[in-house]
Amino acid sequence: MGPTSWESATVVAIRAETARAKTFRLALSHPGRHLAGQHYVVRLTAPDGYTASRSYSVASAPDGSMEFELTVERLEDGEVSGFLHDVVEVGDELEVRGPIGGYFVWDGTTPAVLVGGGSGVVPLMAMLRLARRERRPDLVRLVVSVRAPTDLYYADELPGPESTVVYTRQAPPTTTRPPGRLTTGDVASAITGGPGVTELTAYVCGSTGFADAATDILQEMGFPTERIRVERFGPSG
Amino acid sequence: MLVITDPLAGKLGEVAGTTRGFMGRHRGERDPRLPPGQYDTGQDWPVLNEEATPKLDTATWTFRVEGLVAHPVVWTWDEIRALPRARYAGAIHCVTTWSKFDMTFDGVSVDTLLAAAEPLPQVTHVLAFSHTGYTTNLPLDDVRGQKAWVAWEVDGQPLPVEHGGPARLLVPHLYFWKSAKWVAGLRLLDHDEAGFWEQNGYHDRGDPWLEQRYQGD
Numbered sequence: 001m002g003p004t005s006w007e008s009a010t011v012v013a014i015r016a017e018t019a020r021a022k023t024f025r026l027a028l029s030h031p032g033r034h035l036a037g038q039h040y041v042v043r044l045t046a047p048d049g050y051t052a053s054r055s056y057s058v059a060s061a062p063d064g065s066m067e068f069e070l071t072v073e074r075l076e077d078g079e080v081s082g083f084l085h086d087v088v089e090v091g092d093e094l095e096v097r098g099p100i101g102g103y104f105v106w107d108g109t110t111p112a113v114l115v116g117g118g119s120g121v122v123p124l125m126a127m128l129r130l131a132r133r134e135r136r137p138d139l140v141r142l143v144v145s146v147r148a149p150t151d152l153y154y155a156d157e158l159p160g161p162e163s164t165v166v167y168t169r170q171a172p173p174t175t176t177r178p179p180g181r182l183t184t185g186d187v188a189s190a191i192t193g194g195p196g197v198t199e200l201t202a203y204v205c206g207s208t209g210f211a212d213a214a215t216d217i218l219q220e221m222g223f224p225t226e227r228i229r230v231e232r233f234g235p236s237g
Numbered sequence: 238m239l240v241i242t243d244p245l246a247g248k249l250g251e252v253a254g255t256t257r258g259f260m261g262r263h264r265g266e267r268d269p270r271l272p273p274g275q276y277d278t279g280q281d282w283p284v285l286n287e288e289a290t291p292k293l294d295t296a297t298w299t300f301r302v303e304g305l306v307a308h309p310v311v312w313t314w315d316e317i318r319a320l321p322r323a324r325y326a327g328a329i330h331c332v333t334t335w336s337k338f339d340m341t342f343d344g345v346s347v348d349t350l351l352a353a354a355e356p357l358p359q360v361t362h363v364l365a366f367s368h369t370g371y372t373t374n375l376p377l378d379d380v381r382g383q384k385a386w387v388a389w390e391v392d393g394q395p396l397p398v399e400h401g402g403p404a405r406l407l408v409p410h411l412y413f414w415k416s417a418k419w420v421a422g423l424r425l426l427d428h429d430e431a432g433f434w435e436q437n438g439y440h441d442r443g444d445p446w447l448e449q450r451y452q453g454d
Contacts, residue, residue: 008254043256044256044259044261045254045255045256045259046255046256046259046260046261047255047260048261050261050267051261051274052259052261052262052276053274053334054334055333079261079262079276083256083258083259087257087258087259088258092256092257093254093256093257094256095254095256100438100451101437101438102436102437102438103433103437208284208399212290212399215289215290218289219289225289225291225369226370228289230289232284
């Protein structure tokens with residue numbers, strides 16, 4: 001990754017993913033160049049020069065266009081996420097810097113299992129979208145854990161043969177799995193019929209608690225530590 | 238490589254343009270201990286890794302100083318803890334924009350470890366490496382002169398594994414990715430060699446007061 005500068009991006013669309021998450025579609029003045037899994041920093045500047053910056057994962061697949069999407073969870077007391085949710089409108093300019101990150105990145109050519117908890121699905125969605133766009137959905141298996149159906153991001157787009165949704169508190173009536181935490185069995189059945197543990201790279205994204213639990217599951221399944229890539233969402237957004 | 242210097246980096250108060258409707262929250266009460274672009278995380282201590290948290294056993298744990306030294310040294314857990322104890326009390330600064338104040342870390346000064354190994358005169362940099370394979374590069378002058386520690390206690394308690402326990406490197410005057418979790422040793426070099434994050438676009442030095450976050454800052 002080369003050096004990056006702050007630049008201005010225009011908000012061209014905003015849509016709600018859930019009651020607490022919105023996706024912001026941003027347009028740059030040049031083609032974007034992000035990879036699936038990378039993030040951008042958004043910086044807000046007050047009239048007196050005070051700034052607040054936070055990092056947000058890109059949800060859209062790389063497509064060579066000038067636009068990309070960030071999905072932002074509204075955090076309790078979140079200075080930046082609260083502003084983005086409550087104040088920002090289509091047509092606003094936001095300062096951004098990126099794309100950033102060279103490790104939690106999927107290049108679209110190798111078999112991968114993607115394990116996300118809640119808002120941790122965002123960078124994984126970029127990977128799923130890339131796989132589908134490249135017509136290689138066989139390369140990825142996505143397992144996402146949410147509390148209830150109303151907490152699932154991208155609910156109209158995410159479901160498919162590559163993806164499994166696990167509900168921890170409240171499951172829709174159409175599912176047979178009782179609500180509960182992610183288990184080894186959930187991940188094992190998600191990857192059944194595809195590339196095996198020895199061929200897959202795992203991408204885990206979520207809260208620290210979720211990431212540790214998912215890492216334990218993957219290690220139990222035989223994934224070597226060096227093929228488990230983890231991104232944690234702490235209270236830094 | 239074309240290097241574009243970011244004209245905004247590190248210049249607090251120099252504003253390219255304001256964000257419509259944003260006034261910010263912390264009016265007129267900014268803590269002078271807070272480097273530019275950072276916020277005070279308060280009681281929280283966010284955990285940021287891109288690796289699986291390892292399970293390290295202090296019975297087999299080691300720390301080594303190797304590379305361009307007169308005497309490569311390996312310490313066991315008991316041996317390193319028998320060295321003279323040293324303490325850091327103060328702030329830490331993470332590149333993801335949080336800072337945390339009034340922390341106390343106990344361990345051993347890197348000066349003590351280097352003195353045992355005797356760096357050769359041509360040493361200019363060190364590469365810190367972890368039991369996980371993580372690496373980070375630092376100028377030699379940033380880890381000597383009472384600026385760096387190997388720490389195994391925080392605020393009087395054993396360092397939790399998610400924060401790098403049993404022991405981590407502590408270089409608190411630089412962004413915290415330089416303070417390698419689960420540290421396994423220092424390799425002394427006569428050149429700079431990019432570590433894990435540095436190969437992925439982060440700055441080779443990482444001074445929070447200069448906002449050296451990414452390559453080119």
